Amino acid sequence: TPLLRLAHIQAGYQQTPILKDMTTVIQKGEMTAIVGQNGAGKSTLIKLICGFLQPTAGTLLYKEEDFTKASIKERADKIGYVMQNPNQMISQTMIFDEVALGLRLRQVAEDEIKTRVYEALKICGLYPYRNWPIQALSYGQKKRVTIASMLVLQPEILILDEPTAGQDYAHYTKMMSFLESLNRQGITILMVTHDMHLMLEYTNRALVIVDGKLIADIQPADLLTNEALIEQASLKATSLYY
Ligand code: ADP
Numbered sequence: 541t542p543l544l545r546l547a548h549i550q551a552g553y554q555q556t557p558i559l560k561d562m563t564t565v566i567q568k569g570e571m572t573a574i575v576g577q578n579g580a581g582k583s584t585l586i587k588l589i590c591g592f593l594q595p596t597a598g599t600l601l602y603k604e605e606d607f608t609k610a611s612i613k614e615r616a617d618k619i620g621y622v623m624q625n626p627n628q629m630i631s632q633t634m635i636f637d638e639v640a641l642g643l644r645l646r647q648v649a650e651d652e653i654k655t656r657v658y659e660a661l662k663i664c665g666l667y668p669y670r671n672w673p674i675q676a677l678s679y680g681q682k683k684r685v686t687i688a689s690m691l692v693l694q695p696e697i698l699i700l701d702e703p704t705a706g707q708d709y710a711h712y713t714k715m716m717s718f719l720e721s722l723n724r725q726g727i728t729i730l731m732v733t734h735d736m737h738l739m740l741e742y743t744n745r746a747l748v749i750v751d752g753k754l755i756a757d758i759q760p761a762d763l764l765t766n767e768a769l770i771e772q773a774s775l776k777a778t779s780l781y782y
């Protein structure tokens with residue numbers, strides 16, 4: 541089943557076009573990597589899907605329903621958006637309150653909030669810290685708090701902007717296997733990266749973006765061995781082989 545369908549999307553900032561005629565479908569259950577060099581338009585694409593940017597042309601469908609003009613809040617009930625920097629997303633002092641925030645805004649009853657927050661914290665390996673201040677956590681754990689705060693809203697799809705950026709190898713593989721386990725539990729995952737090798741090992745589809753255009757939709761293993769495509773997309777060979 542198609543979850544997201546982008547048809548001939550164009551978008552940009554002020555007079556500068558960034559996304560150029562983007563057409564693609566994200567199917568339920570997929571774990572997709574969006575790759576491309578810095579400035580290619582990866583973050584712009586996910587901001588557009590999450591409603592932080594309006595297209596100048598084209599349509600966006602969610603489960604085949606027109607979502608092109610849906611509000612950010614309307615989208616947030618279906619699409620979890622995890623920004624690159626967790627510190628930009630966190631507004632509360634305590635872990636529980638941060639994860640509960642979206643449910644409180646939706647006026648869910650406190651006892652149900654407790655159940656759902658604990659469940660999300662367990663999935664994210666944060667349950668032992670449920671009564672801790674966020675300040676006490678590492679960067680990677682904060683990232684998982686922001687993921688938990690999306691999971692409580694029970695999205696069908698999680699969109700993550702460079703979920704492993706700024707993390708060392710151990711945290712990198714930990715984060716990726718965590719996302720893989722969420723995917724196995726039925727959550728569709730779309731994530732941006734420009735570090736390719738391990739990321740592609742964990743995903744089952746790669747969308748390659750060059751200058752705001754989708755130039756390839758390919759199996760990760762085929763991308764890793766396609767020198768011409770790697771060259772064309774200026775994907776760094778150094779990040780292919782750690
Ligand atoms: P990526 O995530 O692939 O590195 P972005 O989507 O962030 O790339 O950026 C694509 C292009 O849009 C870049 O040229 C960037 O400078 C430009 N851009 C990004 N955000 C803004 C903004 N808020 N205003 C103007 N230009 C922007």
Ligand code: MG
Binds near residue numbers: 578579
């Ligand atoms: Mg960038």
Ligand code: MG
Binds near residue numbers: 582
């Ligand atoms: Mg980016």
